[in-house]
Amino acid sequence: MERLNKTAIDGFILLGITDLPELQIFLFILFLMFYLFNLLGNLSIVALIILDQSLHKPMYLFLGNLSVLDIFYSTTTVPKMLSGLLIGDKRISRFGCIAQLHFYHFLGSTEALLLTSMSYDRYVAICNPLRYNVLMARNVCIQLAFSNWFVGFLYSLSQTIITFRLPFCNTKQVTHFYCDIKPVLKLSCTNTYQSEILVSTIFALVAVSTFSLIIMSYMLIGTHLLNIRSIHERWKAFSTCTSHITVVALYIGTALCTYLGPITQNSLEQDRFSAILVTVITPALNPLIYTLRNKEVKGSLKKIFGGK
Numbered sequence: 001m002e003r004l005n006k007t008a009i010d011g012f013i014l015l016g017i018t019d020l021p022e023l024q025i026f027l028f029i030l031f032l033m034f035y036l037f038n039l040l041g042n043l044s045i046v047a048l049i050i051l052d053q054s055l056h057k058p059m060y061l062f063l064g065n066l067s068v069l070d071i072f073y074s075t076t077t078v079p080k081m082l083s084g085l086l087i088g089d090k091r092i093s094r095f096g097c098i099a100q101l102h103f104y105h106f107l108g109s110t111e112a113l114l115l116t117s118m119s120y121d122r123y124v125a126i127c128n129p130l131r132y133n134v135l136m137a138r139n140v141c142i143q144l145a146f147s148n149w150f151v152g153f154l155y156s157l158s159q160t161i162i163t164f165r166l167p168f169c170n171t172k173q174v175t176h177f178y179c180d181i182k183p184v185l186k187l188s189c190t191n192t193y194q195s196e197i198l199v200s201t202i203f204a205l206v207a208v209s210t211f212s213l214i215i216m217s218y219m220l221i222g223t224h225l226l227n228i229r230s231i232h233e234r235w236k237a238f239s240t241c242t243s244h245i246t247v248v249a250l251y252i253g254t255a256l257c258t259y260l261g262p263i264t265q266n267s268l269e270q271d272r273f274s275a276i277l278v279t280v281i282t283p284a285l286n287p288l289i290y291t292l293r294n295k296e297v298k299g300s301l302k303k304i305f306g307g308k
Contacts, residue, residue, distance in 0.1 A: 011092060012091075012172045013092075013173050014174050014178065016085065017177050024085045025085075034280050038287075041067075043067075045290070059125070061142075065114055065148075067287070069107050069110060069111045074279055074283045076104050076107060076178070077177070080178060097174075097179040098160060109155045110153075112206070112210045113148040113151055114148045115210070115214065115244070116210045118244055119214040120213075121136060122221065122240065123217040126221050159199060166185070168188055178275070178279075207255060210252065211248075218241065247290075250277070
């Protein structure tokens with residue numbers, strides 16, 4: 001009987017965001033608009049960076065990577081969520097659940113590492129402008145970008161293996177709108193304490209180290225800005241960092257609150273709302289955050305589309 005109860009199940013059911021029919025259509029339209037805005041905004045940035053030679057700089061190489069990540073990051077979870085809201089299809093196969101969890105954490109961790117590389121780029125640009133072309137040479141930027149993707153893949157692979165090596169009981173309902181580590185671990189037949197500790201430890205090593213490096217970069221930038229006498233130059237240098245600081249606060253701050261806490265029913269409910277912020281809203285806002293205050297991007301838009 002114990003062996004039968006611990007047999008591998010062939011799929012899961014995602015509980016989604018709400019069961020209220022009057023809210024489902026409204027949320028479907030709202031999240032679809034955010035998703036389309038995400039695709040339009042980030043694809044525009046990628047196309048702009050490719051087409052305009054003046055944007056072939058380290059800062060925009062990283063920004064292009066960020067836009068690509070945002071597109072695929074949302075696509076990992078949002079279409080399935082929209083399908084559940086519109087037609088009520090909340091089933092997902094075991095393989096689909098594994099793939100969704102892996103790519104969600106692969107793309108998410110890569111984005112966190114990329115934000116760290118972008119903070120280093122800002123540090124070099126502001127504190128060592130004369131050596132910028134040497135320290136941020138094209139091959140260095142490519143190596144940084146590649147290492148972000150590679151480390152993100154290894155991190156996600158470890159988390160996926162830890163989660164799905166456990167046996168699952170007949171309970172298939174995932175308390176989320178996509179497969180994530182904490183709600184999937186909740187379905188295991190065995191004691192998951194060691195797995196939870198291991199998952200949190202690996203996440204903490206990546207998240208805290210990236211966050212610490214970003215904080216260190218901006219502390220050095222802040223110290224450098226205090227030595228600049230011109231208020232105009234000081235503000236100009238600081239304004240180039242505000243977009244990045246905003247994205248870091250939204251993204252890494254939310255992730256720290258989500259994955260460092262214990263697995264409880266209340267935490268799972270809160271995680272769903274946090275996930276909406278990082279998978280639906282933030283990727284759609286990133287193009288606005290990075291372009292509204294960027295004169296080079298706005299100038300490039302005018303040049304390509306013939307605006308005056």
